[in-house]
Amino acid sequence: MEKDNPFFRTSNRIQVVVTHGGGAYHNTLKALESIPLEAARGKRVLLKPNAGRLGKPGEGVTTHPEVVAAAIDAFRSAGADVAVGESPITGVKTMEAFETTGIAEQARKRNCPIIDMDVRPCVEIDIPDGRAIQKLKLCSEVMEFDYIVSIPVMKMHMHTDVTLAVKNMKGCLWRRSKVQLHMLPPIEGSDEKPLNVAIADLASVLRPHLAIIDGTVGMEGLGPTAGPPKVLGCIVVSADAFSADAVACRLMGTSAEDVPYLRMGAERGFGVIDIEKIDISPDNWQDWCVEFARPPQNLTIEYPNVAVLDNNSCSACQSTMLMFLKEFGNRLFDYLPEEEKLYFAIGKGHTELPEKTLCVGNCTGKFKNTHMFVPGCPPVASEILKKLIGKTSLDSK
Ligand code: SF4
Numbered sequence: 001m002e003k004d005n006p007f008f009r010t011s012n013r014i015q016v017v018v019t020h021g022g023g024a025y026h027n028t029l030k031a032l033e034s035i036p037l038e039a040a041r042g043k044r045v046l047l048k049p050n051a052g053r054l055g056k057p058g059e060g061v062t063t064h065p066e067v068v069a070a071a072i073d074a075f076r077s078a079g080a081d082v083a084v085g086e087s088p089i090t091g092v093k094t095m096e097a098f099e100t101t102g103i104a105e106q107a108r109k110r111n112c113p114i115i116d117m118d119v120r121p122c123v124e125i126d127i128p129d130g131r132a133i134q135k136l137k138l139c140s141e142v143m144e145f146d147y148i149v150s151i152p153v154m155k156m157h158m159h160t161d162v163t164l165a166v167k168n169m170k171g172c173l174w175r176r177s178k179v180q181l182h183m184l185p186p187i188e189g190s191d192e193k194p195l196n197v198a199i200a201d202l203a204s205v206l207r208p209h210l211a212i213i214d215g216t217v218g219m220e221g222l223g224p225t226a227g228p229p230k231v232l233g234c235i236v237v238s239a240d241a242f243s244a245d246a247v248a249c250r251l252m253g254t255s256a257e258d259v260p261y262l263r264m265g266a267e268r269g270f271g272v273i274d275i276e277k278i279d280i281s282p283d284n285w286q287d288w289c290v291e292f293a294r295p296p297q298n299l300t301i302e303y304p305n306v307a308v309l310d311n312n313s314c315s316a317c318q319s320t321m322l323m324f325l326k327e328f329g330n331r332l333f334d335y336l337p338e339e340e341k342l343y344f345a346i347g348k349g350h351t352e353l354p355e356k357t358l359c360v361g362n363c364t365g366k367f368k369n370t371h372m373f374v375p376g377c378p379p380v381a382s383e384i385l386k387k388l389i390g391k392t393s394l395d396s397k
Contacts, residue, residue: 006039007147007210007239014278016238016247018285024216024235028070031237034281035210041079046115046145047071048208050152050163052088052171053225054100060219060229063153065102067214067235071151072112080147085115087139087171090179090316091380094118117141122174129204129268132184132197137177142206148172150208150241154218154234154248156227158295158322159195159315161259163224164248165211165241166203166271173202179378182315192260195315199261203242203270211244212237215251220292225319226326232290242271243278250275253291303329306342309357313347316378317361321346324381328394335389344384345371360384 009015017034019027049068055061068084075082084107088097094116098104107114117139125136142148152168159182160167170178181202184194215234221227234251238244242265246256256262256273266273306329308321321344336342343354348363359367362377374387382392 005209005239007035007037009034009036009239011279014238014240014243014272016236016240016243016278016280018247018251018280018282018288019235019237020233020285020288024064024066024214025070027216027233027235028067028212028214028237029074031212031235032071032074035237035239037074037078037080039078040075040147043080043146044144045075045080045082045147045149046141047075047082047084047149047151048168048171049084049086049101049103049214050168050171051084051086051094051097051101051103053092054097055225056100057102058217058229060153060155060217060227061225062097062101063103063151063214064216065106067212067216068103068151069106069110071149071212072107072110075149076110076112083113083115083141083145085117085139085141087117087174087178090176090378115141117172118175122177125205127201127205130201131190132187132194133181133201136202136205137174138206139172139174142172147209148206149210149212151212151214154213154215154232154252154292155223156218156220156252156292156295157223158226159193159318160199160261161295162245162249162252162254162262164245165208165213166245166262166265167199169202169206169208169241170199172206179316192264196260197264200264200268200270203261203265204268207270208241210237210239211241213244213248215248218252218292220252222295222322222326226322227293227295230290230292232288234288240271240278242266242273245271246273246275246278247280247285250286251289253289254294305333306344309343309345309350309353311345311347312349313361313363317346317363320376320378320381320384321360324384327381328385331394332388334394342388358384358387
């Protein structure tokens with residue numbers, strides 16, 4: 001148990017509280033009653049929701065605004081100086097994301113500052129025990145606030161199995177340095193995905209003081225953006241982000257032991273994921289478990305006329321392709337000849353490609369004189385569409 005985290009109750013066991021059934025705002029306030037928030041009196045508290053993409057409330061992409069609203073109110077009532085901050089994924093503007101998620105409106109109503117954490121210069125830190133990464137560029141606010149609260153939305157994730165409170169801290173990495181975690185080389189002597197090892201490395205130096213996991217509407221299947229929303233109606237709160245994640249995993253019908261970065265982080269002593277070692281209340285919390293569909297292993301089943309030729313790409317390009325297919329895949333053939341299979345190539349490992357392949361991302365740039373090519377690192381889904389049909393959106397039906 002972490003001695004410098006005032007939100008742990010004095011007990012030998014980690015505590016996690018789950019609330020359900022009262023709506024996002026009420027559930028959050030109720031769960032926070034279990035936390036000694038008075039420790040935040042006079043302190044600066046940074047709320048870090050998942051507002052890294054353009055997601056509307058109820059879509060399961062970003063944190064529900066009422067959860068953030070309740071966290072602002074609870075910390076304010078405890079006498080804290082509260083702000084909400086985010087550094088979104090590449091290509092998304094922070095303030096636009098805050099507006100789209102509805103978080104900006106809630107913050108404005110409360111006169112609570114919202115911070116674009118990409119504006120100021122970064123702070124570089126060492127990761128002394130880093131196995132995949134030895135240095136990180138962090139948003140400077142992370143070093144300046146007394147306490148950080150991770151407020152993710154409960155989602156399945158195609159590259160990391162789930163994304164919850166531990167992984168949400170990746171949004172504290174400065175600007176494009178987030179993408180670099182998706183481009184790491186294999187780790188010698190390890191079969192683990194470098195991205196998973198890097199998230200565990202990140203947790204060695206940056207863990208939130210409090211986790212508030214928004215399970216109001218999560219995302220199953222092709223998370224973090226392309227899956228269907230999943231209604232759960234739960235909030236999970238704990239001072240141990242690993243324990244909160246472990247309980248959230250169970251609520252989603254999976255297990256933290258099967259999530260490599262959580263397993264590795266727990267083995268390295270960054271938190272507790274063994275459910276038997278956690279005090280979870282109320283006793284009937286498992287009544288609220290809802291099975292989330294896992295991310296599909298094979299996209300060609302979903303899009304039979306499309307083949308994605310992936311040779312040594314990183315997950316950023318894979319995400320772009322998934323977003324592209326999710327957004328446009330079902331209607332592409334309204335614009336293109338249906339009998340022809342569509343080939344896309346991503347990754348730097350290709351030596352030859354079918355004649356009409358569309359090469360996506362700078363790693364395929366060596367084919368730009370012989371094939372259609374969409375530059376970018378990562379590339380942008382709408383640019384792929386533009387290359388195919390000459391415009392960046394489909395006509396509305
Ligand atoms: S072009 Fe794509 S695969 Fe290559 S490094 Fe960039 S994002 Fe990764």
